[in-house]
Amino acid sequence: MEYILFYGLATTSVTAALVVVFANRVIYSALALIVCFGAIAGLFFQLDAQFIAAVQVIVYAGAIMVLFLFVIMLLDPESEDFSTDRLKQIPILVVPLAAALAFILIQVTFLWSENASRSLSAGGHTAGSLQMTGNTESLARLLFREYLLPFEITSILILSAVLGAVILTRRPE
Amino acid sequence: MIPSTHYLVVAALLFVIGVSGVILRRNVITMFMCIELMLNAVNLTFITFSRFLNQLDGQIFVLFVMTVAAAEAAVGLALIVILSRRADTLDVDQADTMKW
Amino acid sequence: MLENYWIIILFPLLGAAVNGILGRRFSHRVIAWVACSASGLSFLVAVLAFWELIQLPQNARAVSVHLFTWIESGSLVAKFSFLLDPLSMVMILVITGVGFLIHLYSVEYLAEESGYYRYFAYLNLFILMMSVLVLADNYLLMFVGWEGVGLCSFLLIGYYFQKQGAGDAAKKAFIVNRVGDVGFILGVFLIFRSFGTFEYHSIFASVASSPASAATLSVGAITLLLFVGATGKSAQIPLYIWLPDAMEGPTPVSALIHAATMVTAGIYMIARSAPLYSRAPETLLIIAVVGMVTALLAALVALVQKDIKKVLAYSTISQLGYMFVAVGVGAFSAGIFHLITHAFFKALLFLGSGSVILALHHEQDLFKMGGLRKYLRVTFVSMWIATLAIGGAPFFSGFFSKDQILWEAYSSPQGHTALWLGGVLVAGLTAFYMSRLMFLTFHGQERFTVNAESHPPPQEPSLLVTLPLMILAFFSVLAGYVGLPGYLGDNRLEEFLAPSFQWVLQEPAMEHSHTEEVLLTLVAIAVAAMGFFAAYQCYVRNRQIPEDLAHRFSRLHRIIEQKFFVDELYDSLLVNPIRRVSQGVLWKVIDVGVIDGLVNGTATLMQSCSHTIKRMQNGYARVYATWIMGGAVLIILYYFLTST
């Protein structure tokens, strides 16, 4: 069951990802991306990260992708003709590179799993505190104690992003 | 329990697809979406390791990545909007005034 | 007292400095006074020095005068010091004496010229340098004089610098001399390497005290290198070519430098180095042969020259060859003897010809003279005296010195009958061409142009010109009596010079009788007389003969007339190829093409690299992303490959 779910989600996410790349209309890519994010959220859930899975759906699939769709609607990219490509040689370069990258990454992953028993763990802030369910509370505790500084930094980050978006998009008087 | 390797392989595939997508697509929005795909692959990796290591730090990291992704989306889309407004295109290859 | 006689060089130094620096503001009179008194005073001092020297016992007649240390570097010490010994005294007397007379002569001769001060400054400088050359007590200081006289010769030949020919000749003289000088300085290097010093005394003592076989090779090389220097300075084959051209200079200069003094420096140097040369028989042989060949060739060329000074120039070369034959057979004092007599009569000949040239308003072509004896009595008489002297007429000075050389060439251990035969032949030729010169100049028809305005009839110059002629004529007759041949009396010159040759390796002389000597002398006289009469026949009695001969042997005549094409040979073998290679290959190809080409090529290469690299930067974000991805793949591929 677990495996079926996993393979289902994995296949969905990879297929959706491929659709993102190869769809001929932007809107399809966006929709496929939402599907992909959903599938990944499922994988998160399987990996005992229920809170993250929820955030994934809400923030990513929800907020961010809506923003994307909004922009797509606004700009109407379908009207533009992308048929003449000045960089025809790019795919020829990318395919072997991508293949090599994928090969190495997967190979490394397998190599890693062989020695995975040998724990390198130096223990983060919460070594051994991961429960099967309901880790939201400890997550929150972590976030507001040990990870207080990063959390505060994100406020600056968002502030500057907002400020930036505002400056960039306002129409000059 | 499904071994971590499986998840990592899925993440790797997603990452590679994302990377390839950035390069293969000319539409700025699609490129950006592919970048989001890369970030998600990273997130999946983090979560997998987090479970493997049996600790929460990875999940925290993912939260921050998501925040960053959101912030980037705000700025990135704003930039895309003004590019389209000024250059009247979403084709990244049109943005080649400066070269050599 | 003798230690103070370095002031011999002080006067010409002062004279040269005063005239050289301030002369432009002086009147001709002042310039002439300064210059003449400088050389006159130094002559006077030289006479005093000579006087003091002969007061000394014979074995003490070598006084070293140390002024200061010139160059010192570790154990290399070159002193600025002089050696007063018989040899240098004889030379200094000739130099200052003849020099003074020529100064006097020049006062009038150059009266019209604008660069008067320049001329006299150079002339004084020459006396200075020549004195340094002969007075030096080491080879390096001798080299100073050696190059110095070359410089003065250059300056004086180029005195009429507005004439293209004068400039060319001056340059040629200097450069050819430089070639010789390089030989000389290499010889000096080798001397230092072999002996660790430059001083004559130490070198000679050392070579005399070491066993005969010890330093043969280096002595041979040293002497040969020094002789290369001598061929340059004394105009011997293969470096004689500058001397005929040097006649572009003012005639008094030709008399002083290119006849009486500077060109004999080579002889002096070899005589000075006699202790070395006497231990290098191979070199001596080379010298004798070179001298003989030079003497013959130059005499041949002199036969057909049209320019009065060119005839004298070739004659000088020929006579110098004679002297080299003398030193080449080991008869060093005979060489010096001929040097002295030659100084008088050749200077006289040149001055006389100068007087002729002056009278004819700078006409030098023999065939445009003739019949001048009416106009120039003193010149005529004195020049005939000199001609007889050089031609070897009995009891004139040249007779004794020439005769001694011929005898030595025949009789000395290094001598050879062939050398004697050659010498006699040259004597005959000499008599011929000198008589030819005299006949063409003073006898026969007047072939010069005379017109009222530009060319007034020739006129004997003033006493200032004729007095030196007379004095020189006097010595041309009498100078020979210092060195009488054995069958007539004592050779006082040889005796006097003996201390200077004390380190010379004396080989036992072969026994020869006086009769033999007298016999040979008679033969020589006969040959000379034949030369004289042949000239008389050709140029006084029947002017057609030379033309017929020239016609009949037109090719030979042309070769001789063109001086055996030696200048052309040098031009086409050395000068032009070097210039062409320098211009065409070294500069244009190697320098500009290859080296600068490489330099600029690097720049161009960098530029094209730059353009190549810039193509990476083609403005497409996707291409940039590919680069980033490529880099990432390379990095992880590297890690992957190295750790698995």
Place this chain on the structure above:
Amino acid sequence: MDLNYSALLPEIILSLTGIVIMLVIPFVSRERQANLAYLALAGIILAFLALLLDWNQTGLAFFEMVFQDPFAQFCKGLFLFAAAAIVLIAMNYLSQESRAEGEFYSLLLFATVGMSLMAASADLIVTFLGLEVLSISTYVLAGFKESERRSNESAIKYFLLGAFSTGFLLYGIAFVYGATGSTQYLAIAQAIQTSESEPLILLLGLGLMLVGFGFKVALAPFHVWAPDVYEGAPLPVTAHLAVGSKAAAVVALARILLQVFPELNPEWKVLLWVSAVLTMMIGNIAALTQTNVKRMLAYSSIAHAGYLMLGLAAHSELGTQGILYYLTAYTFMTLGAFTVVQIVGRHNEQHVQIEDFSGIGYRYPFLSVTLSVFLLSLAGIPATAGFMGKFFLFAAAVESEMYGLVFLAILASAAGIYYYLRVIVLMYMGDFHGDEVLLTIPLSLRIVITIMVLGTLYLGILPETFLQLASKAVSF
């Protein structure tokens, strides 16, 4: 647990200043927004004072999220200095472009906060966030002249490629996390030290992180974005990119490599070696034929990143010292050069072609003398900061016996001299063919240039003071 606020007091002050500026903007008329620059300056000075208070304190702060050590303090001081200069340049720039907008300063201050965090970070998460704060602010700043197509293109390229490389960086961090179980510098280092062999996954993480940082530092082959972005961005932003952003990435990279991965030295040294050579060569050689001074300086800054890698690859105290010194020198000379370019460039940067500098030598002695000093310093001529910096870096590399690298660096810098010289040649030896519009040098920029020149010369002639500081700073 003590949060140890003092360690981050400068950042807090900067952030607050940024926020205050943001908040007061609506209440300040457009014409007077230029005065916000003074507010920003005040904030920077205050932050600097706070930094001084904290000087030489050591320890960890905020739950071991940031270091409090001389290294961080040195870098923060440098960043604050650069920020102050850029504020002054920007003030002038914005008024010249009639775009006196206070947001610019806020973003700049935020970016500086990001940089400071990168320098002080003790946890990859802080490094990452600092980097993102810096990046996002800079993306916006690069596109600040939104009406200008070049600015747009610059921003979009920077953004796309920046986000792309962030993906690699994050992936790398994920692997490192997976391999060691922590994102904390010290913990990771500890874990690597205790394990007997380095798992491949760790190397993978290291490699991917290098990609991310290589991008920010503009190391070949990840430098490709730099020339375009530098050229298109508004000039103060270019200066910020070339100085601040690059320096922050270099120090962060230095801290990570030296503090987190010292054990893996042989592994990353090779990469740095190759990358340094490529960077120096590409930067210098491509700069040879540039016609746009801004773009030329962009290539030049790429080349300088290559020199900096010498110090890093050396992996020694001297090397790190050299990096810090060189960064200081580089800040002085590059900012100075950009300031002059800004003045000569005038409105809308119309005059940044190399011909525009032709013959200005004797018309504007102040500008040309100072620009010559900066360029000579960039070329590494003695008596300037650039020489000393290079000297230390080369010395470090030689000390670590990387002779080949030094040799190639020497060749590269020899090639590089030409293009710096070309500008000087034109200034002094070319004919003036600009228009007769008189260049005006505002007082503020005059001050900036003067400080930069004095700094360049001081660092070049009397390096002792800063070298002492740098040498203290290398003890992590």
Place this chain on the structure above:
Amino acid sequence: MDGIEPQLTILLLIPAIGSMVIALLPDSRNRTLKGVALLITVIAFGYSLLLVEQFQPQLDTMQFVQNASWFDVGNLHVHYHLGIDGISLFLVILTTFLMPLAILASWTVKEKIRSYLFFMLLLEVGMIGVFISLDLVLFYAFWEVMLIPMYFLIGVWGGERRIYAAVKFFLYTMAASLLMLGAIIALYFFNNAQDFDLVQITNRLSSGEMVLSPQAELLLFLAFFIAFAVKVPIFPFHTWLPDAHVEAPTAGSVILAGVLLKMGTYGLLRFCLPLFPNASVQLAPLICGLALVGILYGALVAMVQTDVKKLVAYSSVSHLGFVVLGIFSFNLQSLEGATFQMLSHGLSTGALFLLVGMIYDRRHSHLIQDFGGLAHVMPRYAAFFMVFLLSSIGLPGLNGFVGEFLILQGAFLANAGYAVLAAFGIILSAIYMLWMYQRVFLGTMNHEANRTLGDLSLREGVILVPLVILALWMGLYPSTFLRPMDASIQKVVDRIEQVQPATVYRVEYRGP
């Protein structure tokens, strides 16, 4: 070894402060500026003469030593170490001596005079600095800094192709000297990071406290050598020289030929020989070969030049070839000759460039074909030209001979073949110089423009007369200059002999 004698620092400061004064002086008339500059250089010259007076010739150590830490952080110990010995003493004097003359020769410069003088004085600082610094880093700093003013002097005040020449000069020398920087640093770490001190390192090397592997020594030597070889310049690194000389303004050429080229040979003598004696000896045949090629090649190419300045420039290639030959003949005579020749060449070639500049001021040409018969209108000029021409071709009694003689004698002792080949250079030098002289000064005037040329002015006379006096002094009483060198050069020879006893030829007196 601490020294606190301030003299050399003061000597550096005089022109340094002078340059500041020039830069800050109010925009007054050109003459005032020139006067001030002249005064400063004269003061510097006077001060340097004081040094000669206090110099103790019998010592072989550095004198007037000032040694203080420049920066000393971590394991970098760089010193501000100044000092002179017999080798550098006269090079400093040469510099300070030529500077006032160069300023005087610049009287005709009209444009941008302030910066011109500023660069001149800066150049003087750099040049003096090179000769007196004993710390390798300090030396390197001066070595390169000095390029900048020279570069500007050529590039701004030069002739038509000045930019090409200036850039070529700068890049050529800079590129070559960067390698030296690498070698300096490497040497430092071979020295266990103790110091960059030339004196100390030499001592350690000779005492065996510090050892260089043969390979390292060879590479370091090469790095130093190439830097110096370009500066000298040794064939085939010479092609920057003709361009730089032709385009440089008169004073620039004078300084370039007079002092800058000497830095190369000074470097060889001061650094290459004592630091890397084995490598020096090992490569000596090659280097002597290059020197010989340079001598003959420079002379041959000089012969066919059509431009007087270029001719003199190529003649420098030839003359400096002698110096290099002397240095790499490794005996007292050749080394003293080389050092003497450095001074002598600085004097005579400097003077020749001054002379060429004087005619250029009048006629704005230095092509041989534009002249002819100048001796008619400019007799004094022709006379001075002749004197320096003679000194340049090594006429005994003038300065050129002594150096050339000692070099060749030394070379002859070391390897007779070299000296024989080099001697041909002497012949060639006479050829090209005299041929040029003939075409420029002798013959008839065939250019109308030359008829009205005036002879030397008082100012020009003032420039030339001291040079003539010095030329005679050096030629007739060289001991003034040779004696103080003895001890220092003997030290270099001893250093070579210590490691390569067979190489050094010791002269023995083999008299009776």
